[in-house]
Amino acid sequence: MRPFFWLSFALNVFSSAYAYATPSRTIQKRAASNFISTQGDKFVVNGSDFSFIGTNAYWLPFLDSDDDISKVLANISASGIKVVRTWAFNDVTEIPDDGSSWLQLICNGKTEVNTGPNGLPKLDKFVQLAQDHGIYVLFSLTNNWNPIANATNPAPLARNFLSNSYGGMDAYVRAFGTNQLHDEFYTSDDIINFFQNYTQQVVSRFVDNPFVFGWELANDPRCGSTVANSDTCTTTTITKWHATVSEFIRSIDPNHLVASGNHGFQCPTCTKLFPITPTPTPSAAPGKRAPAGVTTPDRLMRDIAQRRKARAAAASRPQKKKREGPTIRGRWAAPASGSNAKRQTSSTGPSFDGSQGVDSQDILNIPDIGFGTFQFFPDQNVYTTDGETVPGSQGQSSFDFNNTVQEGIEWIQNQAAFANAVGKPLALTAFGLVTQDNFPFFVPFNSSVPLVNQTSLSRRTDSQGTASTSSQQQSAYLTWLEAGITAGVQGLTQYQFSAGGLTQGTSGTDSQGTSPNDGYSTQGTATVETLQQAAQEQQGTSS
Numbered sequence: 001m002r003p004f005f006w007l008s009f010a011l012n013v014f015s016s017a018y019a020y021a022t023p024s025r026t027i028q029k030r031a032a033s034n035f036i037s038t039q040g041d042k043f044v045v046n047g048s049d050f051s052f053i054g055t056n057a058y059w060l061p062f063l064d065s066d067d068d069i070s071k072v073l074a075n076i077s078a079s080g081i082k083v084v085r086t087w088a089f090n091d092v093t094e095i096p097d098d099g100s101s102w103l104q105l106i107c108n109g110k111t112e113v114n115t116g117p118n119g120l121p122k123l124d125k126f127v128q129l130a131q132d133h134g135i136y137v138l139f140s141l142t143n144n145w146n147p148i149a150n151a152t153n154p155a156p157l158a159r160n161f162l163s164n165s166y167g168g169m170d171a172y173v174r175a176f177g178t179n180q181l182h183d184e185f186y187t188s189d190d191i192i193n194f195f196q197n198y199t200q201q202v203v204s205r206f207v208d209n210p211f212v213f214g215w216e217l218a219n220d221p222r223c224g225s226t227v228a229n230s231d232t233c234t235t236t237t238i239t240k241w242h243a244t245v246s247e248f249i250r251s252i253d254p255n256h257l258v259a260s261g262n263h264g265f266q267c268p269t270c271t272k273l274f275p276i277t278p279t280p281t282p283s284a285a286p287g288k289r290a291p292a293g294v295t296t297p298d299r300l301m302r303d304i305a306q307r308r309k310a311r312a313a314a315a316s317r318p319q320k321k322k323r324e325g326p327t328i329r330g331r332w333a334a335p336a337s338g339s340n341a342k343r344q345t346s347s348t349g350p351s352f353d354g355s356q357g358v359d360s361q362d363i364l365n366i367p368d369i370g371f372g373t374f375q376f377f378p379d380q381n382v383y384t385t386d387g388e389t390v391p392g393s394q395g396q397s398s399f400d401f402n403n404t405v406q407e408g409i410e411w412i413q414n415q416a417a418f419a420n421a422v423g424k425p426l427a428l429t430a431f432g433l434v435t436q437d438n439f440p441f442f443v444p445f446n447s448s449v450p451l452v453n454q455t456s457l458s459r460r461t462d463s464q465g466t467a468s469t470s471s472q473q474q475s476a477y478l479t480w481l482e483a484g485i486t487a488g489v490q491g492l493t494q495y496q497f498s499a500g501g502l503t504q505g506t507s508g509t510d511s512q513g514t515s516p517n518d519g520y521s522t523q524g525t526a527t528v529e530t531l532q533q534a535a536q537e538q539q540g541t542s543s
Contacts, residue, residue: 034210035255043425043490053535054083054493056430058163059508059516061086061126062101070129072499077133079528080535083213085493088139088202091167100507104198106175111194113201136213140261141199143168143219145445147226156448160508161516170227182225183233186241196248207253214257217245221262223357226446235270235359246368257370260363264374264415267354268297274365293421303385349387361418372419376411376431378404380444383411401472408480416487427491428484432520433476436467442519474530481534485541498522
């Protein structure tokens, strides 16, 4: 097994610092079930623990050629990847003239689900082919991000090419929203009914299929998106929606796990709809001590103070000369969210102050949510408690590569602690790092134009570092994968798998038969080899 870089000390401290707490209710099936189920903080199937290395391929079910789909799945399986995360939605506002795949028509005040050969049967075939290759499918039911052509995004790429070009929440809001605000997706009875109607038709097709890993309510749900949100969108808005929709799905499909799909944002100071019951200890009065892994406001402030002290010490050391290359690490970010933005302070970062409208630990404690999810895209978000980049070794500057690696380690550790406090499994459902080679293709979540053509989105200056090299990317990926394995994260899913040599003209590919690249394409074999190595290490750890 490959040595675990320089993680041992930090991860050992982490593992001894947190204890398990039992949630009020967990979703579990019998240990002998052939469906993926849970026992405590583990996934299980057929009576055995199930942990996995996975990948994202949102475009894969919608290829025109079944042979192409099977070929890609064979390559995925050969890499030791057990789970593919993909879209179970493909919304259009008019039926495509080219006969390409679509799953739901949203227009003229109504919706129509496509049950023809280029509609829902595409998902049936995809699951069948995945099963043939021994792969489980994690389906996302909608997307937070769905930009359309406008002054900011004047030249969007073709439909089905970018992950955000398959429709999503804002497609419903544009069609049915009274005030045309993004958070109406979470609060409008009409929109919820339309979404549940679509969800029911998808979910009911796979109730008895054990190769569906589970249902993700949405990719990266939050208050902010391309469509503006109201000042009343808060963490309770999105948590309530999760409780409603997860209960609805479980009423249709009791066999599969349901997860959020959120980014992992936290808010220790926000109102909790599903608070974790404190575990009494001999050293504290019952109900007075927060469970290990729960970030309280006091713990958050102590962590921020420690980070600032470490940053000040790093700043006093000599600075390394900055590398030349495309600047990217300035972190494009989604717009702040209405009144949530007012809660932001100079002492708390946007991943911990509720400004995204997400409290993932509160969501995870919803009874019908079976496992936790989080994501990591350091080129687009800041993940430290105080919103400042973690200082690197030897006084390296902000947005340095080593800082980014350390930021990922700490984000993974924090997420594992949060999930442990609830007592449910956790999966990193998407992570990626943009390289210098991929920088010309990099399209942020909330855009349809490469960042190199939309510099106004990047908020970057000459002092904010450079894109990573390919070798640095692989080093970071393996470090984060190893950190996740050691911390007990049950699923680690890279974003995104790519393929060449596909049938030319296939929907969702370019003219050369190459799958989409939004800046995170695997490009070549290095990333695949990294995933394969991590799968081998994970297998050795679990055996």
